[in-house]
Amino acid sequence: MNTADLGLPVDVPSTALFTDQYEFTMLQAAMKAGTAERRSVFEVFTRRLPEGRRYGVVAGTGRVLDAVENFRFDPDVLAFLRERKIVDEETLDWLADYRFSGDIWGYPEGEVYFPGSPIMRVEGTFAESVLLETVILSVLNHDSAIAAAASRMSSAAGERPLIEMGARRTHELAAVAASRAAYLGGFTSTSDLAAGFRYGIPTVGTSAHAFTLLHDRERDAFQAQVKSMGRGTTLLVDTYDVAEAVRTAVEVAGPELGAVRIDSGDLLLVAHRVRQQLDELGATDTRIIVTSDLDEYAIASLAAAPVDAYGVGTQLVTGSGHPTCSMVYKLVARAESTDPTAPLLPVAKKSTGGKTSIGGRKWAARRLDEYGVAEAEVVGTGPVPDALADRQLLVELVKGGDVVARESLDVVRDRHTAARANLPLSATQLSRGEPVIPTEYVNGRSGSLTGS
Known part of the structure; x- marks a missing residue:
């Protein structure tokens, strides 16, 4: 089979520099602080859809998987980082052996999403996960907008x-x-x-x-x-x-x-x-x-x-x-220590100005009405309610650093057609409006529901 049928790249250049410098400076500082190896959970989501849009479309997942696989620091890349004095030698030594070894979950490509949907979840050490922020966002923001x-x-x-x-x-x-x-x-x-x-x-x-x-x-x-x-x-x-x-x-x-x-x-x-x-x-x-x-x-x-x-x-x-979807990549949970068995603590940004986030490792499910049409995007932490157990949206994409969910582009295309058809009819109206279904948040401790 032609690798192009699976969306694989024809060439495999390193994607390690498709990033922002502060990812590396955070890595170096965390290594010196002894916190770089804490287990961490990052989530990709958007706080709102572009003005007037009724739904978003998850696109670029296959390209993200390629980018994660090719996130390698070859001698030329390391030489560039050394020449510019972006990080110190200890950090360069760590980068030379970099391979993402964590897990990635996400909405299957072609699925629709709404404000607050945890479109992608990256789990690993802080050090290996934080480096992927920029390249993941650049792919998902561009492709999902198109x-x-x-x-x-x-x-x-x-x-x-x-x-x-x-x-x-x-x-x-x-x-x-x-x-x-x-x-x-x-x-x-x-x-x-x-x-x-x-x-x-x-x-x-x-x-x-x-x-x-x-x-x-x-x-x-x-x-x-x-x-x-x-x-x-x-x-x-x-x-x-x-x-x-x-x-x-x-x-x-x-x-x-x-x-x-x-x-x-x-x-x-x-x-x-x-x-x-x-x-x-x-x-x-x-x-x-x-x-x-x-x-x-x-x-x-x-x-x-x-x-x-x-x-x-x-x-x-x-x-x-709307050339971007304004997706963000936020730390939502991290371990108390570098002990692999240490429990995860929810963390969240609490600043003013509409840029707050909700802490905790999240699941997502889509609730349907009696006719099988989507009526709410439900996002929560903790146990998944029994009524939503078979409606969960996130699937495993990377396990222990290995890609486990490659799909052909035609499969992804068909999925989007089916997902859009499962929305209320007003989803396809071109007139400006709010998201076609609301996002509801389930508190893992109380089980209460709140609208977005």
């Missing part, structure tokens, strides 16, 4: 396919991750060949306006493309006059023309006119693909238009206005 935008767009598109076309609108490496997240969220293909190579995502693409402008006549461009790619190709028809281009396209390719693409103008009006013209010319099976700065709202506005597919770029790879 996947959430993709999910909203795919919901708005209904059964019409979506093409991811944002590679030229973001960093070249972010573009590959964005393609993966978009596919998870419901897109069907990408224009980015690196994403196709690495993750097995279907790739598509034909021509841009430059190809038409290269030729002396639009007809010459169409003839060259059809000769090269066949009658089933997609011809771009808005370089000059759309009506004339459609007429020429059908004359060149015949009624077997695969599709025409419209990339400018009033897409609703133009799509209706092009559909009528194609039908009159006998090209009744020729599809219409629209592009041009689409987002979920523009896609929804075209629901009644005779459009067969959408190509989305800028708005998708920037999270449709």
Whole structure:
């Protein structure tokens, strides 16, 4: 099996420097204080969803697992840390042998989440766990933002396919991750060949306006493309006059023309006119693909238009206005001492300004109503109520430092479709609103419930 089918990286560079310097300074200070080896529990969560969003989408888990496996300090990395005097020699010696040996639990990739959901839980010594903070957050914040935008767009598109076309609108490496997240969220293909190579995502693409402008006549461009790619190709028809281009396209390719693409103008009006013209010319099976700065709202506005597919770029790879999910990585429990059997103590940030957290190692479950539809995200510490025992959300991802939960991207994609379908219908509304279900917290000692 091709490793790309499992979302494995094609190459395996060290991820050890995909981090912030203070992770290393905390490590060094904790080593000197004798607290670095205390068992610790970190959790990833967000205090709120981006404004107006009804749910979040967990994406990037597979990439996080790759990053944890490749978090190694090779000689070049250690030399850089030594040259910059970022940490002392004792710490460098410890880093040279670094291998994460703890456990990671998390929401399965593709699942939905809500404020307070413990999306990922990292358990190990403070020293080995704190170093992973930045790389885990950078992956989850980016990929989950893209996947959430993709999910909203795919919901708005209904059964019409979506093409991811944002590679030229973001960093070249972010573009590959964005393609993966978009596919998870419901897109069907990408224009980015690196994403196709690495993750097995279907790739598509034909021509841009430059190809038409290269030729002396639009007809010459169409003839060259059809000769090269066949009658089933997609011809771009808005370089000059759309009506004339459609007429020429059908004359060149015949009624077997695969599709025409419209990339400018009033897409609703133009799509209706092009559909009528194609039908009159006998090209009744020729599809219409629209592009041009689409987002979920523009896609929804075209629901009644005779459009067969959408190509989305800028708005998708920037999270449709929300390029991050504001996830945080917080210490929620730590041992009293370095004794491996020492009990864990809940710890939490209590500062003002809305940045408080809830201490304790948490579980999460989704309560359903009598119709099997989600009605609350329940997060708690201590024993799991019997009624929620079979509705728990966290699964084991890493055990004793070994990845135990690799999944294909198609499995993750199907999971998201099922998770979204299990939410109340209002989840897919594009109007601004609160999270579609509330988050309730269960106190492990009292069993009381409180809303978020």
